[in-house]
Amino acid sequence: MKVSTMRSIDRWVGIPICFMVSPFRWLADRIRGARKTPPDTSRTLFIELSEMGSAVIVDPAMRKLHLEGKAEIYFAIFNKNYKSLEILKTVKEENVFKMNAGNFVSLVMDVFRFMSWCRKKKISTVIDLELFSRFTGLLSFFSGARSRIGFTNFHDEGLYRGHIVNRAVRYNPHVHIGINFISLVNKALDKFDNPYATIPVHPHELQLERAIVSSEAITNINAKLQQLFPAWQGEKIILLNANASDMLPQRRWPQENFAMVATNLLEQHKNIIIIATGAPAEKEYVEEVVRKVNHPKCINSSGFFSFDELVPLYTVSTCMLTNDSGPAHFASVTALKVFVLFGPETPHLYLPLGGNAEPFYLGLPCSPCVSAANHRKTTCITRPCITGIQPLSVLERMHDFIEGNK
Structure with a gap:
């Protein structure tokens, strides 16, 4: 339904x-x-x-x-x-x-x-x-x-x-x-x-428990990464989660903003690949981001990894940029650095546990506009709370983090 x-x-x-x-x-x-x-x-x-x-x-x-x-x-x-x-x-x-x-x-x-x-x-x-x-x-x-x-x-x-x-x-x-x-x-x-x-x-x-990831799971995920991108030579993996659930689509940061961040990261860092994640149903939406980046090291993996393979993928990755959605919380059981984009909701209430999540949040006077009081329903179309987050500020923070983890 x-x-x-x-x-x-x-x-x-x-x-x-x-x-x-x-x-x-x-x-x-x-x-x-x-x-x-x-x-x-x-x-x-x-x-x-x-x-x-x-x-x-x-x-x-x-x-x-x-x-x-x-x-x-x-x-x-x-x-x-x-x-x-x-x-x-x-x-x-x-x-x-x-x-x-x-x-x-x-x-x-x-x-x-x-x-x-x-x-x-x-x-x-x-x-x-x-x-x-x-x-x-x-x-x-x-x-x-x-x-x-x-x-x-x-x-x-x-x-x-x-x-x-x-x-x-x-x-x-x-x-x-x-x-x-x-x-x-x-x-x-x-x-x-x-x-x-x-x-x-x-x-x-x-305090959130860490997921137990077996050596076999790591070996399997490395093999799948090689299958997804045969030219991979152990470069750092940066994840993008550009979609958000249909329960609250207003949480989605614009596709062009994700693409701008990815493009600039690939220009600044030669030792990374960017993997855009998503469920099978999100493949077309994610592909639009990848098309805008137009770089061989930016790959659409929607539907490629099973849900059970996400935690091992997070374990071998360097960081992830994501909308405020499920993957931000799934990654919180690993050591992965997660940058979370908040708009109609607030990190004060829903920041992932685990200590590795860092929010981008404008905190406009109208935010958060969804809550228990309205059963998380909003009719805002322009969404300045999320569209107003500038790609440059996100890019600079991610650049600093990647530089510090050489």
């Missing part, structure tokens, strides 16, 4: 269903005494359906719950986004529910399959990571879990999704999403009583 269709369903169908379900939730919780005892975290399900990057950002929170709450971790995610969970392998494959969102009928059928799966797995607690999604709120209720933890607007106006969550945490739009995720886990660990996350989140709690 299209993103716009899913948003419409979540609003026009989700709101009335949440309203009707809320009294039953209250009654069921009263009968079960859901609030009388701390959450049983022994079999905890995390729900994050639509954001591949968030599946990486939440990893420290999941590890914290596993360590402190002795929890077996489960996860529900859209089938097309599952690969993001495989990067760090924190969740066992048999503990992942992959939901099919291809069309409305398949989605409804999978809801019933989800209900059965949760009861088979004996899910005791659900942590809903989505920002005010009515659909995931309902999923948490349909899971049958006694404790349902998620974000609430509390005294804020709007963002209604009933009273499905029975252990609410007020979402804080002024701190990094990773901190918000840790706060949900602290709630599951019964560390604070009211909706306000009053327990500090320390920097070490946001």
Whole structure:
């Protein structure tokens, strides 16, 4: 389904269903005494359906719950986004529910399959990571879990999704999403009583694990690089990720800007090659960038590397320039230097973890224009927040980094 269709369903169908379900939730919780005892975290399900990057950002929170709450971790995610969970392998494959969102009928059928799966797995607690999604709120209720933890607007106006969550945490739009995720886990660990996350989140709690990359994977990726560019003689690899997901296309830096940076880098550095990455569906979009560069050392690799080969590719590369999208977070589990272009969203909330990401962000008065309050929807067409980032400033920073890593 299209993103716009899913948003419409979540609003026009989700709101009335949440309203009707809320009294039953209250009654069921009263009968079960859901609030009388701390959450049983022994079999905890995390729900994050639509954001591949968030599946990486939440990893420290999941590890914290596993360590402190002795929890077996489960996860529900859209089938097309599952690969993001495989990067760090924190969740066992048999503990992942992959939901099919291809069309409305398949989605409804999978809801019933989800209900059965949760009861088979004996899910005791659900942590809903989505920002005010009515659909995931309902999923948490349909899971049958006694404790349902998620974000609430509390005294804020709007963002209604009933009273499905029975252990609410007020979402804080002024701190990094990773901190918000840790706060949900602290709630599951019964560390604070009211909706306000009053327990500090320390920097070490946001420490992201590094992916384990085998020597065989490195050997394989080097062979594929040689196949992609037979003239490669071990030059440094600079990655460009010019596309961004259809969920928020306003995040895309103009193709000509990527091309300008690539062209100048190739002129300044003779010992590099530039690989433009992307999914198979992005091949034409990426090819337009490569055509503008018009240099034999700038290669379109869209669809050439599998998802499983991305982390090894990041491991052998020098740096990457990317829009604010999934690859920036996938690379955060490696030592790769990542330059991230932010526009309608802000690095203050969504900068990749790991310590190697450096943002380019203008911070215009209108930024960020997408948030939980508008379900990340914007009608801005001119996009000065992203188009206004000058290629020269990006080029200079990348040039300095490459020079410093000779």
